[in-house]
Amino acid sequence: MIYFIILILAIFLLIYFSAAKTGGGRLKSPQGSYKKLLREEVVFYQNLNNTEKINFEKRVMDFLEETHIEGIGTEITDLDRVLIASSAIIPVFGFAGWRYKNLSNVIMYPNTFDKEFQFEGNNNRSIMGMVGSGFMNGQMLLSRAALYHGFSKSSGNENVAIHEFVHLLDKSDGNIDGIPENLQAHQYAIPWLKMMQEEMSKIENGKSDINPYALTNEAEFLAVVSEYFFSRPEKFKDNHPELYKQLSLIFGINLIE
Secondary structure, X not given: OHHHHHHHHHHHHHHHHHHHOOOOOOOXXXXXXXXXXXXXXXXXXXXXXXXXXXXXXXXXXXXXXXXXXXXXXXXXXXXXXXXXXHHHHHHHOOOOOOOOOOOOEEEEEOOOEOOOOOOOOOOOOXXXXXXXXXXXXXXXXXXXXXXXXXXXXOOOOOXXXXXXXXXXXXXXXXXXXXXXXXXXXXXXXXXXXXXXXXXXXXXXXXXXXXXXXXXXXXXXXXXXXXXXXXXXXXXXXXXXXXXXXXXXXXXXXXXXX
């Protein structure tokens, strides 16, 4: 038990001191730089009207003022900051004034990492992102490679960073259970659970294009379908009209006019 505690403390100190050397959370370039990155890299932002774009820009800056972003084995760039902040704002854009009270720090790795938070030297590095718990509570860990892929044209239905921020939203009511009670009215909880179970059955029987990782549990189902909803809304609405309608209610936004 003592050995385990020492190991945990050592990992924490390694993360803390490594991150201290590799940059903080705020944009280092002029304000115009992040607007340019939003215009070039974030499709969600590109599809907003002018008033909504101004709102999105402000919320990106607010997030970066409130949340520290650190690099492990890598320097943090403005593109990293803009994509992380965009991933945070996209799921809550329908909720004015939302703050991630359960997040203080985002830790960026250059690539995938393992359960011991190592990103090199072994073959078990399969984690692309995670929300910390226990001594890591309030932390989010992300792979830069996965972050960039989520905003690329080849991303398909996937966006790991949005996935992890949806977990944080789910967790904001005290439980990561796939029912974001802080976002949806209580009367929608039972219909949502029923819809989840029905779609999970379709996935299990090979009759759905939703990533089978959604079968892990209800929390992962919510995060996986949310990636799809925000990444490919037209396709999601065509293939899953009822799920699209329910997620539009949950996130307070209709992505298809």
